[in-house]
Amino acid sequence: MEVKNLNFTHYLRKTLEMMDDPGLLLLSGNANESNVMTIGWGTIGIIWGKPIFCVLVRPSRYTDSFIKKYNEFTVNVPLPGMEKIALYCGTVSGRNYNKFKEKNITLLPGKKVKCPTIKECDIVYECRVIHKNSIVPADLIPEISPKYYPKGDYHTVYFGEILAVYKQS
Numbered sequence: 001m002e003v004k005n006l007n008f009t010h011y012l013r014k015t016l017e018m019m020d021d022p023g024l025l026l027l028s029g030n031a032n033e034s035n036v037m038t039i040g041w042g043t044i045g046i047i048w049g050k051p052i053f054c055v056l057v058r059p060s061r062y063t064d065s066f067i068k069k070y071n072e073f074t075v076n077v078p079l080p081g082m083e084k085i086a087l088y089c090g091t092v093s094g095r096n097y098n099k100f101k102e103k104n105i106t107l108l109p110g111k112k113v114k115c116p117t118i119k120e121c122d123i124v125y126e127c128r129v130i131h132k133n134s135i136v137p138a139d140l141i142p143e144i145s146p147k148y149y150p151k152g153d154y155h156t157v158y159f160g161e162i163l164a165v166y167k168q169s
């Protein structure tokens, strides 16, 4: 079975711990153009018999335009000591800064996707988008919107089929 062979749960605990703090590095694009941002929200599970990484990206993020264009992303788990990089990538936009250059991030080609991965990171998930969905305000319990969406900008949930999971080192 595809799901078992991939062993996508192997790094689950580590990945979720790092997603909580300092965040994971979500990258989308191809060898010629790409962008990176930090994510603190997401889930890993099984849907449609496939291993899936769901990431939640607000439409205002520059990265969102890359995922929409290329339909692929990689999730890169930072190593201890990369906290400042995670904070930087989650604070400034690729519209205004070349985050890769500013933080000396080295890109490596993906094994199963055209989207690059981050050499300095520990664990890598390579994903292709097989479904996307926007958060529906009317279907949220009332207290969520004022707290998390005072300006609208409801997340798009991207369902990424996990095609590869591995350690860079």
Ligand SMILES: Cc1cc2nc3c(=O)[nH]c(=O)nc-3n(C[C@H](O)[C@H](O)[C@H](O)COP(=O)(O)O)c2cc1C
Residues within 6 Å of the ligand: 022, 023, 035, 036, 037, 038, 039, 040, 041, 042, 056, 057, 058, 060, 061, 062, 063, 064, 086, 087, 089, 090, 091, 092, 093, 094, 095
């Ligand atoms: C720890 C942390 C977690 C974050 N999690 C998310 C997230 O899950 N989804 C999201 O849309 N933005 C999240 N952000 C905000 C984006 O990373 C931030 O707006 C970033 O600058 C967007 O970059 P871009 O415009 O180059 O895509 C997070 C920021 C930080 C610092």
